[in-house]
Amino acid sequence: MKRTYLDYAATTYIDPAVLRKMNPFLKGSFGNASSLHAAGREARFAIEQARIGTAKILGCGSGEIIFTGSGTESDNLAIFGIADFYKDKGKHIIVSKIEHPAVMEAAKKLEKRGFEVSYLRVDSDGLADLEELKKIIRKDTILVSIIYANNEIGTIQPISEISEIIKSARKNNSSEFPLFHTDACQAAGALDLNVKKMRVDLMTLNGSKIYGPKGVGCLYVSKNVKLEPMIVGGGQESGLRAGTENAALIVGFAEALKLADKIKIGESKRLKVLRDYLIKNILKNISRSRLNGNAVKRLPNNVNVSIKGVEGEAMALLLDKYGICASTGSACSSRKLTPSHVLLAIGITPELAHSSLRLTLGRKTTKRDADYILKVLPNVIEKLREISSIKI
Helix, strand or coil, X not given: CCCEECECCCCCCCCHHHHHHHHHHHCCCCCCCCCCCHHXXXXXXXXXXXXXXXXXXXXXXXXXXXXXXXXXXXXXXXXHHHHHHCCCCCCEEEEECXXXXXXXXXXXXXXXXXXXXXXXCECCCCXXXXXXXXXXXXXXXXXXXXXXXXXXXXXXXXXXXXXXXHHHHHHHHCCCCCEEXXXXXXXCCCCCCCHHHHCCXXXXXXXXXXXXXXXXXXXXXXXXXXXXXXXXXXXXCXXXXXXXXXXXXXXXXXXXXXXXXXXXXXXXXXXXXXXXXXXHHHHHHCCCEEECCCCCXXXXXXXXXXXXXXXXXXXXXXXXXXXXXXXXXXHHHCCCCCCCHHHHHCCCCHHHHCCEEEEECCCCCCHHHHHHHHHXXXXXXXXXXXXXXXXX
């Protein structure tokens, strides 16, 4: 059976061009970048070239790029790093109610350590409540973390407007705080990542969402910002991430980011057509279905719907029997039985949240793939509704 992969928000395959760039460091060029000999210098040069290339795309200095082991680690380093370094300046942070678990769980852990966390409301489309943000920023607020584009419902936040609010708060408080962090893992390859235009202080990226390798991420940290490291030891990555650097993964990340940035305009345009085609026909052909997230301010590859009378897990499992890889929400929490915190935050009932299906498109997705799921999904829903105990 042909596999139809529609879970690109969970992870992507490695682009062949990226793998070719990585191969020398997976084979013969295995030197430790901290070593002084030729093999070490070769690895160091490759890593620094990757850092320069990444910085160019982000519009920042190469010294502001820290390579990590994942997007989750980058989020954690940003949240805990700021909290620990600036705790004498304030112990209040703000995160939106639809953050990735890597930010949400970090925030909850800080609460146990005596920090106060405000969870910013979003509207029914998942857009941050900017008026509330203005009200809840305080003199002791040291960090605001708001995801650039949501991993479940695809809603894109008005980062520039949020930056303006934070800038005004700093001016009113005659302070450098709050700092602004955004998780841009899903945005990479679709949206502008220029940190100077966005006016963010920290930004998270990872390799597995941009057709690069898994196990590598990146955190942009403004030169004016200090962090307390989470991993200590050898002092690598400007002392913020100890451990021997993996040259192959870092080189692969940088190459994947470069390729994604190069084709993002054309690819986003292509994916939007497929996305809207799927949304239109799912809502038309499947009764009691609804779109989750903003219809316009939305990632070009994201389709998230709730379908009454069925369970999301059952949909995903039955679609899998037809060779269709789909998701019920965030891959990082898909094994949990609790309803999605993102869907609950936009006002959906727990029952409807359990009935969600996420289809995310990618470089290999075609019109034929879209037509295939439009053919299969109504039959899947009919079968599940026949045996479902959920009241419609």
